[in-house]
Amino acid sequence: MLLARFSLAALFTVLSTAALLAEESPNQLSSAEQKQGFELLFDGTDLTGWQHAGNWQVADGAIERTGKGGDLVYEVKPVPDDFELRFEWKVAPGSNSGVYYRPGQYEYQILDNDRHPNGKVPDTTAASLYYCIAPSHDATKEPGAWNTGRIVCQGTVIQHWLNGEKVVDIDYTDPKLTAAIEKLKKRGATLDSRGAKLKLQDHGDPVWYRSIRMRELNGHEELDKSPLKGS
Template sequence: MKCWCLPGRKIHLIGAVLGAASVLACCLVNAADNVGAAVEAVSSAEQSNAATDFVELFDGKSFDGWEHGGNWRIEEGAFFRAAGGGSLTYKRTLVPDDFELRFEWKVSKGCNSGVYYRPGQVEYQVLDNVGSPYGENPRQAAASLFFCMAPSKDATRPVGEWNSGRVVCKGTVIQHWLNGQKVLDFDYTDPKWAEMVKLLTIRGGDLTGRGGKLWLQDHGQPVWYRNLRLREIPSDEPFNPSPDFEPMSIPPGALAKEQQRVQAMLEAARSR
């Protein structure tokens, strides 16, 4: 570095000092870059290791490992419910007790579907929140634990766009994610959620059940699924539930319809 405003020998002295400072600064920057690169490399390695824990459930080309009634097709690397005929079930293995499931889903106008991951009526709801009448009740809306727990917000994308879904279950805690946001997180043994859990029980769900099949619901409308991945969560893996989770409130009109449905379920159960 040179100083052009000062005459004589001071130029060389100042130039030498500033030059040395410049070299030192460069060394420090290079060292910081090296440390940053090392940290980034470690982080990438950890992410890579985590990614290898997942089992790909769908290769994007075939129904290998899946069973259906002939009403599902593969369209542009996705499962597509093309006609009535029943749900699409994964047959290769049961869902682990503690697990993480990731998938992408896309709905048609007015569509209602869902991902079932434990025995009975335990469902991550897949829905067109705007076009389906179920959307008026957050406890039946997209990413809800259907007929049990509403999400904390509506994070859906418009009809025709892909959404990312994620289910994490460990012990007695259930988490649902939608488009990168954790929208449901509760411990079903917590007394404050007892009324919600009771609703699901009336419908036929049992949150204590384990070892269920994974299946994608056919509820009568076109729906798409892709990039389904599943992993078992190790017992020693850190897990941090959110104690401040709050589900969306249920509008009075939707709540009244829900109560009517509950009464019909109870009467049907008594008549059996």
């Protein structure tokens, strides 16, 4: 009887561990994400659905930039008006890239903050709404380590997350943001424009992406409104 109990306990541990690993494996949807309606945009094996000039490839389950040629564009369908995008990214020392998600260069900055010149300017550091809104704090990991990124857009609200921490949370109709939004307009943004293709930037530096998944929001999702760190 004792042996049977031990065997059942051991089996339960193995199954639980396997389930946990499955949930955390890259390029897979967790059971929760499946229920939430996420779609996997990259399966870890090839670049089906993505357009590029031969300068991006798949290696070890990740997308990597291999040379000059331009950005990597997801051509299957446009980014929804209201959406949540989750992804993982890492950079080499000194690297710069970005994730574009709306017309007019709405960009989630990808950067080695410590070694790239953009890291000296708050509104061009990693996870910023590039050139417009600085992250509340630096939550990046060292080059070579995987970071988790998240973008949530619903109506006039834009949130950027980095490694599980919310670092940007704005409503672009807020009068206090007028100066910052003017900078966004200089980059070609019309605030009510939608329908861009998701794009990963080729900025000439080594960069890697994986676990890219997206879902459409219904426009009435209850968003996280907790205060930003340090606010």
